[in-house]
Amino acid sequence: MFRYSTTYINILSFVISIIIFLITNLFTSNENISSKSIFKADFKVNNLNSQENSEEKEIIEESSKDTKEEWYLEIPVINLKAEIREGTTKEIMDDYIGHFEETKKEEGNVGLAAHNRGYKNNYFENIKNLKEGDKVYYKYKNFEKEYVVTKQNIIKDTDWSDLENTDDNTITLITCVENQKEYRRCIQAKELLEESEEF
Secondary structure, eight states, X not given: OOOOOHHHHHHHHHHHHHHHHHHHHHHHHHHHHHHHHHHHHXXXXXXXXXXXXXXXXHHHHHHHHHHHHHEEEEEGGGTEEEEEEEBOOHHHHHHSEEEOTTSXXXXXXXXXXXXXXXXXXXXXXXXXXXXXXXXXXXXXXXXXXXXXXXXXXXXXXXXXXXXXXXXXXXXXXXXXXXXXXXEEEEEEEXXXXXXXXXX
16 A cells, blocks of 8 residues: 655645645736726726716706707797797696697797696786787797787687698797687787888
8 A cells, every 4th residue: 555755745735735825816816906907997987977977968958058048939018038848738838838849930830839827837828918019029049030919819729720831920829718618819920021121
């Protein structure tokens, strides 16, 4: 039977210890390196994300500023100046004047609607006081026009003929009639054309 000498066992133990030590240290250092690089990668990604988020936030803030300046209705005689948004849902009209999606935004007939009582914002509260000749100002992006009121009447809530497109530039304002659910108040204003100066 073969017997191991004490020296042989000591050498073998020493070699095994060195191998275990090297493997452990090599694995641990790789783990540290990889965890450091993952942290750096995460940090870079987070930095990029926060940069992108701040850039997106700036763009959103800038576009909301632009929108505020770009699309509004102003009627000085009733102290009205309000922003316009697409659509005529209650949610939109709670905060803005709504634009009838089927109507034009520039040339032609621009149809707008707003609440006149009982809501957070009642932008058309005083349009019943408008008279023929009162000025209306409308701005959409680079399109800016001055109109004069030409007509005010009460229509059935099923009559949308006043929102049909027109050859001339028209603004049509529609709101409810107090205590008459089946009727709407309709005000129309035509573009004020500058008279040609005579020389």
